[in-house]
Amino acid sequence: GPVVALVPAAGRGVRLGESTPKAFVPVGGTPMVRLAVEGLIASGAVDRIIVMVPTELVDSAVALLPPTGSVQVVVGGAERIDSVRAGITAAPDAAYFLVHDAARALTPPELIARVTAELRAGRPAVVPGLPVTDTIKSVDAAGAVTGTPERAGLRAIQTPQGFAADLLRSAYATEGIQATDDAGLVERLGVGVHTIPGDPLAFKITTPLDLRLADAVLDGAGI
Ligand code: CTP
Numbered sequence: 001g002p003v004v005a006l007v008p009a010a011g012r013g014v015r016l017g018e019s020t021p022k023a024f025v026p027v028g029g030t031p032m033v034r035l036a037v038e039g040l041i042a043s044g045a046v047d048r049i050i051v052m053v054p055t056e057l058v059d060s061a062v063a064l065l066p067p068t069g070s071v072q073v074v075v076g077g078a079e080r081i082d083s084v085r086a087g088i089t090a091a092p093d094a095a096y097f098l099v100h101d102a103a104r105a106l107t108p109p110e111l112i113a114r115v116t117a118e119l120r121a122g123r124p125a126v127v128p129g130l131p132v133t134d135t136i137k138s139v140d141a142a143g144a145v146t147g148t149p150e151r152a153g154l155r156a157i158q159t160p161q162g163f164a165a166d167l168l169r170s171a172y173a174t175e176g177i178q179a180t181d182d183a184g185l186v187e188r189l190g191v192g193v194h195t196i197p198g199d200p201l202a203f204k205i206t207t208p209l210d211l212r213l214a215d216a217v218l219d220g221a222g223i
């Protein structure tokens with residue numbers, strides 16, 4: 001069955017602080033959402049792409065995305081989870097979903113292909129992750145350290161996150177759920193989530209420093 005990529009691009013980009021919603025901010029001259037969609041197409045692994053954008057930007061998204069029948073634009077929601085749910089609803093025919101942030105605009109197509117290959121090989125939930133380089137501590141509300149998890153057992157998780165379609169539909173079936181990633185919802189169903197090695201270029205463009213880094217990468221200035 002079809003592999004459908006869902007691209008959440010409906011956020012405001014508060015931390016980036018530009019006047020335009022983040023997914024429409026250019027990196028190396030091209031809007032992030034277009035770069036993300038081009039990466040999905042270049043992977044050769046995706047049959048259809050659904051992009052979720054703010055209501056007022058549907059027309060501009062259609063205008064700036066590749067003019068192919070396999071790319072569709074729908075209205076996102078107030079929270080990322082609402083945007084992903086809108087994409088799930090728009091693809092009742094999907095056999096597999098890839099959920100891929102527009103803000104991870106430089107994600108190598110090869111990583112997208114690796115996630116999809118694991119899905120097709122029968123893994124129900126696949127996420128890319130990198131070893132963390134900082135020491136991570138838990139703290140309480142007053143800032144006091146409550147613990148230091150062993151770093152070797154931690155991964156910083158990226159997208160695309162891949163799922164058997166019915167599994168993701170089940171994970172989203174309950175209203176009012178909250179999670180910072182889609183795999184977190186699947187874990188709550190008691191289904192095992194598999195990690196594969198991520199890629200540094202799949203970093204999420206979140207802050208002005210991230211944007212400068214992404215611009216430098218596309219300039220060929222290197223990383
Ligand atoms: N996203 C979305 N719908 C929302 C919120 C976020 O589709 N209501 C998307 C963003 O457009 C982004 C991805 O989810 O591609 C990851 O979210 P994040 O990096 O947090 O982007 P923003 O929410 O736009 O940024 P911020 O949290 O700084 O406002």
Ligand code: MG
Pocket residue numbers: 011
């Ligand atoms: Mg956000």
